[in-house]
Amino acid sequence: MVALLQLKKIRKEYSGVAVVRDINLELESGEAHVLFGENGAGKSVLISMIAGASRPSRGEIYFKGKRVNIWSVQDARRLGISAVFQEFSLIPQMTVEENLFLGAEITAAGLLRKSLLHAMAAELLASLDFDISPSRRVDTLTRAEQQMVEIAKAFRSDLSILILDEPTASLTQHETQRLLLLIEKLKKQGVGIIYITHRLAEIRQIGTRITVLRDGHYIDTVPAKTTDEKQLIKLMTGRSVEKIFPALPREIFETLLAVNSLTTKDGSVKEASLHVRRGEIVGLAGLIGSGKSEFAQACFGMRAWLKGSLVFKEKKIKFNSAGYVRIASMLRAGFLYLPSDRREEGLMMMRSVRENMSLAALKKKPFSNGVLLNKRAEVKKTKELAKKIRLSPPNIESAVELFSGGNQQKVMLARCLSQKYDLIVFDEPTVGVDVGTRIVIYEFICELCKQGSAIILISSDLPEILNLCHRAYVFYRGRIQSEHSGVAINETNILSSFFGKGALA
């Protein structure tokens, strides 16, 4: 049988430097082929060549046995190849249906056939089981819904190959399951799927074969069902790793943060009460929009309070007249929130690693005496931090945008080391981060905890909640649905509260 798609010795160079070196890849129809590798291994470049977004410097591509040139996205479309990239290609000010048929509108005498397009859009979404109204504006959708629209867009013409670049990075467990079911359905229809993910559970569930890349080199292709975790990580990193999750520290001390019936003005959090103790990692689980991130944001001063009380280090924290806690005074008291979206809220991409790391502690020693900066101390301290988080390359004067995604994440997380914080909130600390970097981040969180900080870990990645938390709260529609600790933090318990069932509080 002829393979659906075959790449032979594909190579891509940027100004003489090869980022993808002589890669062979074979995709059968009805197969989900997983590309696996660390950030910067060349996965994204490889799929951009298949999708026609960039041209290979050398090598041949065969589609159903015939040699083809895929020199543009249009060429790819003609062959039935569609890609869903991490960066969405949706226009936020337009409706779902307008986006779905952008560039392929149906007109009669030069006028748009709006009712027909609307019907087609509704049909398309229904056939994929996506519960989104076609007339909604894209900027009113959640990120997960936007992802669905993006996927639906790939289906507006005949589809033979679907490329998905980390499609579940911003999805919750539930939405992920729906997407994976959809992929199963596509496989049965004979669509070939190229899938990039860092999540091992997904690979196990839908993957047929896995091709591992490292530094632009082809390493191996292995069957997905029978290859175990350790083996995969070894192939990916080139070294063997014993465990992904470190052992949790045991000692727990006094209560640091106590929140009583917090209700936010926008209604995203309702009557939520919780406490966090020193030396403890507390997980907040739930769907996106369930209030888990919003809860921490309200405590840090990013969202307005309607009512409730906040006690941090035995001091009652006051709100201003608009209902906000002051961010600067929370920071001074030792409370830090690290946002989930490093590009949007976390980093100054064009500034250096040094400036990014020191920003939150700039008014404190050793970085300054309050007004005047001490540059030498700043350089020394940030160099130490870069070493600690294993920044690669370890150049603290380079702009953050020049680093890979995983290293950017590390730079942002290092902000919590620039001074001593008592409570650190990590909001989705491992989104879009490869397993090698994940291990570093997990160790890092545990280390902080051991040194006497309290940690709040907000995560949509269930294994993190299960393996890295002393206690966990599950949020549902703005309320805390249940609280679990120790061995009671297991998949059944947590998932049962995800959708409002098994109510406890």
Place this chain on the structure above:
Amino acid sequence: MTEFSNEEEQKMPQHKNHTEFMGRKGFFLSLLQIFRSLLIRVGVLPFLVLACLLIFGILSDNFLTVRNLANVLRQSVYLVIVSLGQMLVLLTGGFDLSVGTIVAMSSVVGALSMTAAYAVIPEMLWLVILLGCFGGVAAGMLIGVVNGLGVAVFNVSPFMISLGMASVGFGIALYLTGGVPVYGMPVEFSDIFGFGVFYGIPVPVYFAAFITVILSFVLYRTSFGRYMYSVGGNIKAARLSGVSTKLTLFWTYVLCALLSSVAGVLLTARLDTGEANIGSKLPLESIAACVIAGVSLRGGVGRIESVVLGALFIGLVQNGMNLARIESYLQTVVLGLLLIFAVIADQIRLKYISSSRG
């Protein structure tokens, strides 16, 4: 290991080709490479300065003389100061289109208050000059305060608020003077601050140098300076890091207005009159000076040294065109083209940078 040997094989023939063509083609190719890496490292400005010196040096014999270049330096002082203010605002991701109006306001109000004070207390000369300068700077800064409040507190886009204030301020300046230049300031004011020379260097140059030094210190050595970069770099990240973004934005606009006002007062001394029309070209010229010097219009990137050089470059071009007898109407065309060219060159540079890292 197999991958390694593969690579060796592929490099070899390439190398052979290279040596075969090492004639003219190879030379130009490597020249292009050098040009590329230089462009990436230093930006477009040094190339522009070089080209400018070369072209006008050929077109006019008087251009590359010490006297002429010193003249350029003296004439460019005002643009240098205004451009530094503009740069601060650009760093935070904004614009200030009202710098011209601020210069006009400080000139008119400064001249008016100085003449008024001179009429009342002609014997206290220094107090008169001081009062005049103070009045001018205060009037200019008032526009900056409104800009700052609009941007920081009311979230008005910098483009709109400064455009609106440009109109408001210009109107007030015209209203105050009736459109006629203001005369009657003490001659000493003009003699010292406009034409004075101290140890062979014109007095306004001292002001520009002093401002440059102080501003370098503020921008590079204080937390406030770092905050200006951070607000332009990523305002959300800055807020989450405890930076008071509102205060930072407010003071940035006030600081820009302060610098523009000082330029306005110095210019008044040079012209010996207060005029409402003197700043009309400054918004374009100051933004051009910054952009040519590599200040990013998206905020967060820019250096003082480059901006000073950028402003001097614009002065150099204007002077060169004067010497080459290029009509003043055409000079405006050249300036606009230069600005566009610099932005395009900067885009190309960004492309080089991103392609060289792959």
